[in-house]
Amino acid sequence: MEHIVLTNGLKKSFKTQGKTVEAVRGVDLAVRRGEVFGFLGPNGAGKTTTLRMLTTLLTPDAGEATLAGCDLLKHPQRLRERIGYVSQAGGSDRGMSAWENLVLQGRLFGMNRHNAAAQAKALILAFDLEAIVDRKAATYSGGQRRRLDVALGMMHRPQLLFLDEPTTGLDPQNRARLWEEVRRLRDSGVTIFLTTHYLDEADALADRIAIMDQGKIEAEGSPRELKKQIAGDVVLLGLSADGAHNEKALELFSTQPYVREASYEQGHLRLYVHEGEATLPEILRLLDHAQIGLKTISLSQPTLDDVFLRQTGRSLQEA
Template sequence: MSQILYTSGLQKSYKTGKETIPAVNGVDLEVFSGEIFGFLGPNGAGKTTTLRMLTTLLQPDAGEVSICSYDLYQQPEKIREVIGYVSQSGGADKDATAWEDLILQARLYGMSKREAAARASDLLAALGLESIADRRPATYSGGQKRRLDIAIGMINRPKILFLDEPTTGLDPHSREQLWDEVRKLRDLGTTIFLTTHYMEEADALSDRIAIMDQGQIVLTGTPASLKDAISSSGTQASLNDVFLQHTGRYNKSAQIA
């Protein structure tokens, strides 16, 4: 697999009064084309700040960032053309139908009316949203809302899609349905950068995982290799055990079914 995202020495600090607080302190990451890359860490670890820098929403203080061979500092507009981003709060217009929202987003990316309609139709079908195409978000279930958010994030056919805690608040059935959609996107060639607090989710979906704590990456590897590294004879460690050992914090979200 070829490299699609690379960071070296990524840094970002915030000033609070006279104090400077390092939120991200020398992060090195490497993500490969076609994988689901899980990005984990406790609250306050620096994940959101890192994600905002990678999606060009926040300027780093220092470090190198390359996405699809584009330099973050010199070519941020090129990076925006090749990424998709689904935030925790989503991006759907509460006053527009799913069809209207997707057409608008496609047009903003410069597609013609015909191209926009074709792309919207494809995404509605791919994500099982055809039945709600002409309805407004107030009538959607939680799972439908998140699938629409993903459709909006996919409108420009991104090479890499950033998903920020996409299943938070969903019931178990809707969560598993969304997992299936994420896997389909990966199988179609989209690289997924996934942040989540659910250890079960990270374990089920991720090809590789990075765990961040106190502004730094403390561990990277496949879920299986990370669990095997701390398993004892006859006892298989869980990903939550790995998380606890390397951050010193128990992840309560792992217990949410």
């Protein structure tokens, strides 16, 4: 499948308080045309800096990239004509209506009045903005304003749309509604580059995911492929023992044939096991025999957080 984004060794550093901070440390990405590509990582991982480089808002210190057939460094103006960008802050003018915002956006991209009006009308219908079309954006709810932001990003019919943390601050209903808009855009042929720190959002929307931490790509693949790296089920044990007993429990389970991996972190023993339901009784018997108290126990399938934990040694939610 044709790639719409290809990067090689992108780097970006900033100087702050007399020190140099490497925000992005050699990022290689390959995004396929027509997919939702999830860019997952904790706040401060370098996601937004990478996004701002890809959208021509920051100049890379090193590396190269081609997006929508344009060289990032050689043809930035041509590239801007082919991509859309919806930042975390949004781009609507709060003192203008949805109609005025959309028509102005079209005119800024060189559309004549007739074409700008026609595209604005189509997007108002597509994003369900009819009821608020003539109201000032300052009066919109968070979900309404976010739908307008995405519509603005689509006004010039881009091949590639960048969405930076699009659902941050939205309630569950508006979040689910925006998810449906993202899926609809993907089905219409638009490639979506989506940054998020929400595990469920990346899992639900993305065809493929890159996990970023501390300026580097730690893992890449489809959600299913990434989770398959962690074979078996996850058993999480909340122990009530002291430090010596915790070490004993870790050593005990590390030697069991049905346990693929065992680790202890912040009062919990994490086990990756074969056939979790079948092994739970044996786990309980071992704890009882070793006289190690148990506060809680849970069984689950591997998640993207488990993938992040495997790659970085810490939980994405904690990070």
